[in-house]
Amino acid sequence: MGDLGINLPGLITQIISFVILFVILSKVLYKPLVAMLDQRAEKITAGLEAAEKAKEEAAKSEEAIQEQLQEARSEGQKLVTQARETADRFREEEMAxxxxxxxxxxxxxxSNIQRERDAAIEELRKEFAGLAITAAEKVVKTSLDEEGHRALIEGVLNEEGSRNN
Incomplete structure (x- = not known):
């Protein structure tokens, strides 16, 4: 191997050194590095699972919020309808x-007008009765007592009033 420029004892020494270095590195560096990478992979997996779970919970929460919002809208619409109905009913009651x-x-x-009319008619009858008595006294030149004249005139007026009605 000398022709190729390879020194066999040097080669064996290098191989042994490489194997020793490889064993030491695998014990000291490789296993902790692999363990650290495994832990990191687990953390990433756990983080992804947590993110997925949070996403699902957010979707459920959003769905629940949408349902509550729909219920609130429905309830609000019912309240508006009830308020309108109450206002309409109140307006109708007030109009009645x-x-x-x-x-x-x-x-x-x-009734006041009728009462005043009746009072005015009665007043006119009294005035007319007084005028009629005065006229009758002048015509007849005899005097009946005032009560007699009033009774006579009221009787005539009542007869005339019943004929006109």
Whole structure:
């Protein structure tokens, strides 16, 4: 091997040194390095699993939030509908009360007008009776007592009033 420039004892020494170095490096460096890489791989796997789990939980939470939001919208719509119905009912009740009050006021006004009309007619009858008595006294030149004249005139007026009605 000398022709090739290879020194056999040097080669054996280098091979033995390489094997010793390889054994030492594998014990000291390779195994801890592999263990560290395994731990890192486990951490990465655990992190990915945690991220996936968090993603699933976020999706579930988002779904729950969407359901709650939909329920809230539905409830809000129901409240708005109820408020409108209540407002409509209140408006109708108030309109009915106002109509009742107006009808009552109209009835009172009509009865007041009728009462005033009757009082005015009665006043006119009294005045007319007084004028008729005075005219009758002048015509007849005889005087009945005032009560007699009033009774006579009221009887005539009542007869005329019943004929006109």
């Amino acid at each position: 009360k106002i109509k009742e009050e107006l009808e009552s006021e109209r009835s009172r006004a009509e």
